[in-house]
Amino acid sequence: MNARETAWRLFAGELNSSSASVRGDEEMSPTYVVTRLGAMVNRVMVAGVLTEKENIGSEDEPLWRGRIQDVGGSFFINVGKFQPEAASAIAELEVPAFVAVVGKVKTYTADDGRVFVSVRPETIVQVQEDVRRQWILSAARSLWDRLIRMKKAIAANSTSEKDLAAAGFSPDEAKGIDLALNRYGMPDSSPYVKTIQDALRMLLPGSVIDFGFPEDVGSSPDEIEIDPEQSAADRQDMEDTILRIITELDTDGRGAPRDEVERRAEAEGISAAELEEISDILMDNGMVYEPDLKRLKRIDY
Amino acid sequence: MNEQELTPHFEELKRVLKDKVDDEKIMGELKKYVNEFHITPQAAIRGILRKFGALEESPFRSSSSLIKKIGELNGTEASVDMLVRAIYVEKKDITVKGSPKTIISGLIGDETGTASFTVWEGKDAEMEKGSVYWFRSAYSKMWNEKIQINIGARGSVEKADGMRVDVPDRSISMESSEAKIGQIAGGMGNVTVTGRIISAEERNVTVKGEPKTVYSGIIADDTGKIQYSAWNDFGLKEGETVRIKNAYIRSWKGIPQLNMGDRCEVSRVDDTFGNDIADTVTTKKIGDIVRTGGGLDINVVGTVVDMRRGSGLIERCPECNRSIINGECQAHGRVEPVMDLRMKLTLDDGTGAVSAIINRELTESLTGVTLGMAEGLAKARGSMEPVERELAKTMLIRRLSLTGNVMSDDYGPMMIVRAAEVVKEDVTAEAEKLLSEVEASL
Numbered sequence: 150m151n152a153r154e155t156a157w158r159l160f161a162g163e164l165n166s167s168s169a170s171v172r173g174d175e176e177m178s179p180t181y182v183v184t185r186l187g188a189m190v191n192r193v194m195v196a197g198v199l200t201e202k203e204n205i206g207s208e209d210e211p212l213w214r215g216r217i218q219d220v221g222g223s224f225f226i227n228v229g230k231f232q233p234e235a236a237s238a239i240a241e242l243e244v245p246a247f248v249a250v251v252g253k254v255k256t257y258t259a260d261d262g263r264v265f266v267s268v269r270p271e272t273i274v275q276v277q278e279d280v281r282r283q284w285i286l287s288a289a290r291s292l293w294d295r296l297i298r299m300k301k302a303i304a305a306n307s308t309s310e311k312d313l314a315a316a317g318f319s320p321d322e323a324k325g326i327d328l329a330l331n332r333y334g335m336p337d338s339s340p341y342v343k344t345i346q347d348a349l350r351m352l353l354p355g356s357v358i359d360f361g362f363p364e365d366v367g368s369s370p371d372e373i374e375i376d377p378e379q380s381a382a383d384r385q386d387m388e389d390t391i392l393r394i395i396t397e398l399d400t401d402g403r404g405a406p407r408d409e410v411e412r413r414a415e416a417e418g419i420s421a422a423e424l425e426e427i428s429d430i431l432m433d434n435g436m437v438y439e440p441d442l443k444r445l446k447r448i449d450y
Numbered sequence: 451m452n453e454q455e456l457t458p459h460f461e462e463l464k465r466v467l468k469d470k471v472d473d474e475k476i477m478g479e480l481k482k483y484v485n486e487f488h489i490t491p492q493a494a495i496r497g498i499l500r501k502f503g504a505l506e507e508s509p510f511r512s513s514s515s516l517i518k519k520i521g522e523l524n525g526t527e528a529s530v531d532m533l534v535r536a537i538y539v540e541k542k543d544i545t546v547k548g549s550p551k552t553i554i555s556g557l558i559g560d561e562t563g564t565a566s567f568t569v570w571e572g573k574d575a576e577m578e579k580g581s582v583y584w585f586r587s588a589y590s591k592m593w594n595e596k597i598q599i600n601i602g603a604r605g606s607v608e609k610a611d612g613m614r615v616d617v618p619d620r621s622i623s624m625e626s627s628e629a630k631i632g633q634i635a636g637g638m639g640n641v642t643v644t645g646r647i648i649s650a651e652e653r654n655v656t657v658k659g660e661p662k663t664v665y666s667g668i669i670a671d672d673t674g675k676i677q678y679s680a681w682n683d684f685g686l687k688e689g690e691t692v693r694i695k696n697a698y699i700r701s702w703k704g705i706p707q708l709n710m711g712d713r714c715e716v717s718r719v720d721d722t723f724g725n726d727i728a729d730t731v732t733t734k735k736i737g738d739i740v741r742t743g744g745g746l747d748i749n750v751v752g753t754v755v756d757m758r759r760g761s762g763l764i765e766r767c768p769e770c771n772r773s774i775i776n777g778e779c780q781a782h783g784r785v786e787p788v789m790d791l792r793m794k795l796t797l798d799d800g801t802g803a804v805s806a807i808i809n810r811e812l813t814e815s816l817t818g819v820t821l822g823m824a825e826g827l828a829k830a831r832g833s834m835e836p837v838e839r840e841l842a843k844t845m846l847i848r849r850l851s852l853t854g855n856v857m858s859d860d861y862g863p864m865m866i867v868r869a870a871e872v873v874k875e876d877v878t879a880e881a882e883k884l885l886s887e888v889e890a891s892l
Contacts, residue, residue, distance in 0.1 A: 152740050152862025153796060153803040156755050194755060194798065196847070249847040251755040251798075272756065274846050282877045283849065287800055290884055297891075319741070345888060352881040360892055400528065400589060401604050412861060421759070 153416050154179065156194035156251050158287040160344050161222030164190065168264035169332040170256050179390075179417050182254045182266060185336045186295040187302075187325035192418065193268060195224050196249040196276060196284035202239060206230075213239045217248060220285060220347045225267040226250060229383075231423040235270040242275060249276045249284070253418040255383070271418060282352060289348040296341055302326045303335065384427070387419055388436075391427050395437060395447050404444030451484050451491075453477070459484075459491040466504050470533075475612035502613060503533055503584065521562025523599070525592030532585045532599070534558040535615040538700075539577045541657075548772045548780060554607075558585075558599065559617035566700075567599040575607055576658075582615050584608040591860070632673025632732040634708075635742030636701030643708065644693045645671040646721060648728050650686050668746070669694070669708065672723055674732035675746050680710035691721035704743035704858025731853055737801030739863045744856030748865070751851045751873060752799030761793045762838030763824045791821045793841055797852060797865075804863045806852050812870045817844045849873050 167190075169183040181189040197217040206212030206229070213228040213236060228235045235252075242248065252270035259265065298318070302308050305316055308330050313323035329336070339362060346360045394413045398405035414424045428445060431437045440446050456477070463476050479501070483494035503517055517531045538556040545551065554572035556579075557564055567585070569575055577583065587605035591598045601607055629641040650667035665686065666679035678686075678697070686692065695715040697708045710716075733749040765787035766772065767779035774780070777787050793808040793816075814820050817840075824837045853869040 153798075153805070155737070155800065155802050156753075156798040158800045194753060194800075251847075272846055274843075276847055279874070279877070280847055283875055286875070286877050286880055286884070290880075291800055293884060293888060319737075342888070342892070345884075349881055349885050349888075352877060353885065356882075356885070358885065360888070401602060415758075416861065 154191040154418075156192045157188060157190045158194055158284060158291050159184070159188060159190065160288050160292060160348075161195075161217075161219050161224045162340060162344055163188070163292065164193065164224070164254065165222060165266050167266055168256070169328065171328060182256055183325060183328045183332065185329055185333045186292070186299050186341070187322065187327075187329040188295060189321060189325045189328075190254055192251065192253055193224075194249070194251045194284070195219065195268065196247070196281045197224070198281075199239075199242060199244050199246050199248045202242065202244055204240070211236050211240065215239060217250065219288070220351060221344055224250075225265070226252065226273075227255070227267050227269055228273070229269075231420060231426070232270060233420075233422055235273045238273045239270075242273075247276050247278055247281050249274055249280055269418070271420070285348050285352060289345050289352075292341055293345055296338055298322060299326060299329075299336060300338075302330075384430075387423060387427050388431060390414070390417055390419065391424065391431065392436065392447060395445050399446060404440045404446035407443050407445060410445055453481075456480055456484065456491070459495060463495055463498055466499060467502055470504070470614055471502055471612050472614075502610075503531065519562040520558070520560050520565050520597065520599075523565070523590045523597045525590050525597050527588070527590040529587045529589060529604070530585075532560070532588060533582065533610060533613060533615060534560050534585060535582050535617055536577050536579055537564060537617065539579050541572060541577075548770070558583075560615050561618065564617065565597045565599050567601070569601040569607055571601070571603055577607060582610045582613045584610045593860075630673045631669070631671045631676050634674075634676060634699060634706050634745075636699065636704065636706050638699045638706070640696055640698050641708075642693065642695045643669070643671065643676075643697065644691070644719060645669040645675075646691045646723055646727060647686050647688050648675060650688050670723075670727045670730050672727055672730065674748075675730055676706060676708050677746065678708040678710060680714070682710070682712070682714075684710060684714070684716045686716070691719055691723070693717050693719045701743050704863065705745055705855065706743060735801045736797070736799045736804050736863075739804060739856055739858075740802040743858045744863055744865075746855050747853065748856050749851065749853045750797060750799060750804060750865070751849070752797040752804075754795050754845045754848045754850060755798045755803065756796035757838070757842040757845060758794040758796060758805065761795075762791070762841055763821075763828050763834040764790050764792060766790050789821065789825055791819070791824050791837075793817075793845065795845060795850075797850060802862075804856065804865055805861075806854075806865045806867050808852075808867045808870060812867060813841070816850075816870055816872065817841050819844070849875065 163184050163186060167182050167184045170180050171183055172178055172180050179191050181191050183189055195217055197219045200216050200218050202213060202215040204211050204213050210230050215226045217224040217226060228239050230236060250268060250270045251272045252268040255267050255269055257265045302313055308327060310323045310327040313326060314320055342360055343362045346358055346362065350358050391414060394410055395405045398409050411421060411424060428437065435448060437445050437447050460477055460480055463480065464473065467476055479498045480494060483489055483497055484491055535558065536556060537559050539554060540556050541552065541554050543550060543552050552573040554569040554575055554577055556567060558567050585599065585601060585607055588599050588601050591600065627641055629643055631643055631645055634641065648668040648670050653664045655662055655664055662681065664679055664681065665683055667686065668675050669678050694710060696713045697710050699706050700709050731747045731749045732745065736750050736752060764773045765777065767774050767782055767785050768788050769782045769785065772779060774787060777784060779785050791810040791813050793813050795806045795808060797804050797806050810821060819840060827840065828834045828837055849872065851871050851873045852865060852867050854865045854867040856863050856865045
């Protein structure tokens, strides 16, 4: 099935400390970033404060970078010309501003092997503070649920995907936890509980909330620099995805219906504008052709 | 050749076909090939084995076509042949992209298991419960971790006369389990439910030229409601409370339905549901809907994360109400379009995403943008696009509670929304709840 990917509400700290990614089981599955608590994240929804923005591209071909602060960490966002609506929205925003973003997560590996996570917004809008408060609550709730589940999983005899599924974890939860424990080992819960403490302090300013942590637990990740060339790698990714979709949808040998390619591409976070550009490139390169106006077909060698 | 001369060849065929084809049939085929068509017994054996699908090598078939058992399917086959028995068959008229279509769907089985199937070009095809068929060039898909078999334009269904397929009983008749209606999901098999009949109707239909009556309606308990249907008259009346044993669940477009077959038993029971279950709405996490399919009168709460294309001001054909582009209807040609307003939203609650179709009335009340205003805006700007942007501006990242019927297809669940409102969460109260939960467990 190609249901649209869930937009996870999770704090920057958990997302940015992830380095593992995995492709789903099914042929059409997208790539997921796996967090230390076992969330398998392809898309996120974030609400916070846009504290910085910078266009490192040109006026005609903008490449915006920005930083959105949540409670204790920052999301790094990248908006290029393939997201025209998000690009014009970020161009018009004045920092600082409360913003909400829905976007795909991307990982980048630096020369020294460190992995950085950024978000490529599909939608970015200015919001009121209540949206941010609501988001902090959902992110805290979701983080707490993951901590509890992780605790339960570790207490179980076996943390293999199969045994966890048999013990009542949903298929995605079982898979995520199994992967996380294999890649990262046992997680240290204190930075996460501290994040929840900070979130609740922000939501309940009148209450005394102290879970007993030294105030300096937790660290925010390094600044990330993303080369403009990165967009070339992005495009390669998209070309592969589109080819995969066309092959998969060509069930009767007559080519893949364009509208279905479009729907599926959208589900994988590739906009109509991107699809058009990519399919032009693929046609120029002799990878696909149009048997008629409504279809795209892969050329086999 | 006489029968005695044919016997060694018959024995050879029988060794391979004994579980599949009657002896009489084998001999009959052999005589036909050898005596009527005058070919050598060796060539006849090859031909007969191929005819019954028992020849391993396949020089005539393209390399992608192969024979598999249901248990061997992995959900990605693009072209596969299979010999199956029809366990349950239903012919239906549906509408695909605005055009009427006849399909056949149901359940097929072989020695290794059962699977649901759909024949998409079913207009001229006939299938009967209990008969054995060759499914040629079928393709398979995985849905909710279950295999589905499809016959598209390229495939065909052929009656396999004289072939025998044994379907183990256990895969057809599973133990009937007690279920709450709100928890029913596609693929559950046999269930027993207790609920009140909310509506009951009889419809006369024609099946293979014979008039038949379908008894259908809606049954509800305190957790949800579900559509039921039966070929037999169980005498169900609106308002009475019944226990339905041994009904089985089939999904249509992801919506589970309660089918009351021959083995179904109905008994009248005391009603313990109280007054208002006719208004039962099941509130669900979107992630659960993504996993299990759709249902009737489902409520979800989430954030609007996307407004999809096709939202805003649209043109409809005055004849058929289809949405059309540039005054051109695919069925009625050039028409004077009727303007309409709608939204296609994606609602996401952090556990999953559902797409939601919102009609004009609800769009107007949610956004404050009326059809008249939208038309004015489009006229002033010379394009309908600004309307979509205007609606997106008011709806994106809004928290909505949506209620309606949910269907599912390959792209996930879709709700036809019948009630919608903007909701605010009491963040302070919920934060306090979370705080006490965390404190209690530290």
